[in-house]
Amino acid sequence: MHKKLFIPGPVEVKQDVLDKMATPLIGHRTKEISELQGNICAKMQKVFYTDNLILLSTSSGSGFMEGAIRSCTAKKAAVFSVGAFGKRWYQMATGNNVPADLYEVEMGQAITPEMVDKALATGDYDLVTVTHNETSTGVMNPVEEIAEVVKKYPDVVFCVDTVSSAAGAKVEVDKLGIDICVTSTQKALGLPPGLAVCSMSEKAYNRAKTVENRGFYLDLVKVYDAVVKKPHQYPSTPNISLMFAMDYQLDRILEEGLDNRFARHIEMAEYVRAWGRKHFELFADENHLSNTLTNIKNTRGISVKDLNAELGKRGYMISNGYGDLKEKTFRIAHMADTTMDEVKALLAEIEDILGL
Amino acid sequence: MHKKLFIPGPVEVKQDVLDKMATPLIGHRTKEISELQGNICAKMQKVFYTDNLILLSTSSGSGFMEGAIRSCTAKKAAVFSVGAFGKRWYQMATGNNVPADLYEVEMGQAITPEMVDKALATGDYDLVTVTHNETSTGVMNPVEEIAEVVKKYPDVVFCVDTVSSAAGAKVEVDKLGIDICVTSTQKALGLPPGLAVCSMSEKAYNRAKTVENRGFYLDLVKVYDAVVKKPHQYPSTPNISLMFAMDYQLDRILEEGLDNRFARHIEMAEYVRAWGRKHFELFADENHLSNTLTNIKNTRGISVKDLNAELGKRGYMISNGYGDLKEKTFRIAHMADTTMDEVKALLAEIEDILGL
Numbered sequence: 001m002h003k004k005l006f007i008p009g010p011v012e013v014k015q016d017v018l019d020k021m022a023t024p025l026i027g028h029r030t031k032e033i034s035e036l037q038g039n040i041c042a043k044m045q046k047v048f049y050t051d052n053l054i055l056l057s058t059s060s061g062s063g064f065m066e067g068a069i070r071s072c073t074a075k076k077a078a079v080f081s082v083g084a085f086g087k088r089w090y091q092m093a094t095g096n097n098v099p100a101d102l103y104e105v106e107m108g109q110a111i112t113p114e115m116v117d118k119a120l121a122t123g124d125y126d127l128v129t130v131t132h133n134e135t136s137t138g139v140m141n142p143v144e145e146i147a148e149v150v151k152k153y154p155d156v157v158f159c160v161d162t163v164s165s166a167a168g169a170k171v172e173v174d175k176l177g178i179d180i181c182v183t184s185t186q187k188a189l190g191l192p193p194g195l196a197v198c199s200m201s202e203k204a205y206n207r208a209k210t211v212e213n214r215g216f217y218l219d220l221v222k223v224y225d226a227v228v229k230k231p232h233q234y235p236s237t238p239n240i241s242l243m244f245a246m247d248y249q250l251d252r253i254l255e256e257g258l259d260n261r262f263a264r265h266i267e268m269a270e271y272v273r274a275w276g277r278k279h280f281e282l283f284a285d286e287n288h289l290s291n292t293l294t295n296i297k298n299t300r301g302i303s304v305k306d307l308n309a310e311l312g313k314r315g316y317m318i319s320n321g322y323g324d325l326k327e328k329t330f331r332i333a334h335m336a337d338t339t340m341d342e343v344k345a346l347l348a349e350i351e352d353i354l355g356l
Numbered sequence: 357m358h359k360k361l362f363i364p365g366p367v368e369v370k371q372d373v374l375d376k377m378a379t380p381l382i383g384h385r386t387k388e389i390s391e392l393q394g395n396i397c398a399k400m401q402k403v404f405y406t407d408n409l410i411l412l413s414t415s416s417g418s419g420f421m422e423g424a425i426r427s428c429t430a431k432k433a434a435v436f437s438v439g440a441f442g443k444r445w446y447q448m449a450t451g452n453n454v455p456a457d458l459y460e461v462e463m464g465q466a467i468t469p470e471m472v473d474k475a476l477a478t479g480d481y482d483l484v485t486v487t488h489n490e491t492s493t494g495v496m497n498p499v500e501e502i503a504e505v506v507k508k509y510p511d512v513v514f515c516v517d518t519v520s521s522a523a524g525a526k527v528e529v530d531k532l533g534i535d536i537c538v539t540s541t542q543k544a545l546g547l548p549p550g551l552a553v554c555s556m557s558e559k560a561y562n563r564a565k566t567v568e569n570r571g572f573y574l575d576l577v578k579v580y581d582a583v584v585k586k587p588h589q590y591p592s593t594p595n596i597s598l599m600f601a602m603d604y605q606l607d608r609i610l611e612e613g614l615d616n617r618f619a620r621h622i623e624m625a626e627y628v629r630a631w632g633r634k635h636f637e638l639f640a641d642e643n644h645l646s647n648t649l650t651n652i653k654n655t656r657g658i659s660v661k662d663l664n665a666e667l668g669k670r671g672y673m674i675s676n677g678y679g680d681l682k683e684k685t686f687r688i689a690h691m692a693d694t695t696m697d698e699v700k701a702l703l704a705e706i707e708d709i710l711g712l
Binding site: 002003007010011012015018019021022023024058059060062063066070091092096097184186193194213214215216217218236238239240241242 | 366382384386414415416452542569571573575591596597
C-alpha cells in the first residue's frame with residue numbers, strides 16, 4: 001500500500017504531475033528544451049519574486065548549496081546554522097577548502113539579526129548563508145529581519161537555503177536582496193526529487209568570476225553562462241523528465257495563487273501546532289515556528305517508531321526526530337499540495353492509534 | 357510530433373519504462389528505498405561484470421567523472437582524450453586544482469596501449485582516465501588492450517568513462533581491473549537522464565580516503581560510505597523516480613541477455629557503417645569504430661541542419677557534427693533499445709530526403 005508522505009521531502013506528488021514525467025524525451029540541444037527552460041525560469045521568477053536568472057542543476061538541493069558557497073566566497077563565509085542543514089553549508093565549505101566560520105544557536109532556536117550584524121561588522125566575511133526553514137528542528141528563521149541587516153553590507157553575497165520552504169512560504173528574493181536563493185523540487189514545490197533550483201544575482205555572478213577553483217559540475221559560473229546566453233541550455237544533460245513535470249506543476253502553483261498557497265500552508269501549520277500543543281509540546285521557539293513542518297516533543301514517551309509503523313499500515317508516513325532527536329521528537333510535514341482535510345485525517349489516525 | 361531520437365543521448369525510452377517514473381514516491385530513509393538501491397546495485401553489477409559496489413549520483417555522468425578524478429588523484433592524473441568528453445576529464449581536474457596531464461590524439465583516432473604505457477612508466481601518475489566510447493568523434497578506444505597495460509602499474513587507479521557504451525558494449529570491469537567505471541542513464545541503458553552510475557573498487561575507495569579536499573556532493577567516499585553500510589542509503593535525496601524506472605529497465609536488459617544486447621548493437625553499428633561507407637565516408641579510424649554511434653563525414657556537402665529539419669517533420673532526429681565538426685560530419689546513434697528495423701527505417705528516410 002502506498003503511504004501518503006507527511007515527511008519533509010520527498011512529498012506526496014499529484015498523479016497528474018507524476019504522469020508528466022513519462023513524457024517522451026526530447027534532445028537537450030533543441031529549441032524545445034530552450035523553451036522549456038525559459039518557461040520554467042519565468043514561472044520560478046514569480047515564485048521567488050525576482051528578476052534574477054533561475055538556474056537548474058540535476059542534483060539534490062545540496063548540489064547548488066555547495067556550488068553557491070564554493071563559487072561565491074572569495075574571502076570568508078559566515079555560516080548561520082540552526083540545525084543539520086545549516087551545518088551542511090559549513091561542511092561544504094570546509095570540504096572545499098573554502099574559509100568559513102560557523103555560528104550556531106541552541107537547537108530549536110532561531111538566528112537573530114543581531115548575531116548576523118555582529119558577525120558581518122567584523123568585515124571578515126564576503127558571503128553569508130542562512131537556512132530559511134530548518135526541517136531538523138522545525139525552526140523558520142526570520143529571513144526578512146536578517147535581510148535588513150545584510151543590506152548594510154553591500155559587498156556580502158547573501159545566500160539563503162529555501163529548500164524546504166520555497167512555494168510554501170513567501171520569500172521575496174529581490175525585496176530581501178537575496179543573491180542566491182536555493183531550493184529543491186521535492187519539498188513545498190510538490191515535485192519528485194532530482195533537480196536543484198536557484199536564483200542568482202549579477203552581483204553573485206560577478207563575485208564568482210573572481211573566485212578560482214570552482215570545480216566543474218557545480219560551478220555556478222558555468223551554469224549561469226550556459227543558461228543566460230542563447231540558446232539557454234545546460235552544460236550537461238539535465239533531468240528532462242522532471243523539467244516536464246516542473247513546468248506543469250508551476251502552472252498549477254500559479255493557478256492556485258501564491259498568496260492562497262502560502263495561506264494554506266499557514267492554515268495547515270496552525271492546525272498541526274494547536275494539535276501538538278494540546279497533546280504534546282512543540283520543540284521549536286514559538287516565535288519562529290516553521291510553516292511547512294511541525295516538530296513535536298515526545299512528552300508522552302511514545303514509541304515514534306511504532307507509531308509510524310502503525311501509520312504505515314493505514315497508509316501514512318511521518319518522520320521521527322532528526323539525528324539525536326530521534327524518539328525525542330516526531331515531525332509532521334504539511335507542505336506542497338497537502339490539504340487541510342488530509343492533515344486532519346492524519347491527526348485523527350494518530351489520535352486513534354495513541355488513544356488520545 | 358515526437359521525434360524518435362537517434363542522437364547520442366538522451367535516447368528513445370520505451371513507454372513502459374517512462375511510465376515507471378510516475379510511480380508514487382517513497383521516503384528516502386525507508387527499507388523500501390534500501391531494497392531498491394540493493395536491487396539496482398545487483399543488476400548493474402551484472403551489466404558491469406563486477407563485484408565492486410555500485411554507486412548512484414543524482415547528476416549527469418559528469419558528476420561522477422568529476423567525483424572520480426577529484427576524489428582519487430593523490431599525485432597526478434594522466435588523462436587520455438580522443439575528443440570533447442575525454443578532454444572534459446582534464447577540465448574537471450584543472451577546475452579542482454587536481455594535477456593532471458592531457459594526452460590527446462588526432463580527431464578520429466584512438467588511444468594506443470603504447471601511449472598509456474609510456475606515460476605511466478614515468479611514475480608521475482597515480483590515476484588514469486580513458487574514454488571507452490567518444491561520441492564527439494565516433495571512436496571506441498581499445499579498452500581491453502589498454503587495461504592490460506594499466507595492470508602493470510598496481511598503484512594507478514584506472515577510471516573509465518563508459519557513459520555512452522555501458523549496456524551497449526561489453527566492458528568487463530573486474531577482468532579489466534577498472535577501479536571506477538562511470539556511466540549515465542540516458543545512453544545505452546535506455547533510460548531518461550538524471551542519474552550517474554559508477555562501480556568503485558576498494559582500491560579506489562582506499563585511495564580516496566587519503567585525498568583531502570574532495571568536496572561534498574560529489575565526494576565518492578561520502579557516497580560509498582553511505583551505500584556500503586546499512587541501511588544502504590544516499591547522503592542526500594536521490595532521484596527516486598528514475599530509480600524505479602532503472603530497476604525495471606535493468607530487468608528488461610537482463611531478460612534480453614547481455615550478449616544478445618551487445619550483438620544487436622554490433623549488428624546495428626555494422627549496418628549503419630556499411631550505409632555510411634556506401635553513400636559517404638566514415639570519420640573515425642576503421643579499427644576503432646564505436647558500437648553505439650556512427651560519425652559520418654559529410655563528403656556530399658549536404659546541409660546537415662536541413663536534413664535534420666526534414667527528418668524532424670518525419671518524426672526522426674539525428675545529430676550534427678560535434679563542435680568544430682558541425683556540418684562536416686553527422687552522427688547517427690544506434691543504442692539502447694533501438695532495433696534494426698528502426699535503423700533501416702531512419703536510413704530509408706535519409707535516402708529519400710537526399711535522393712540517394
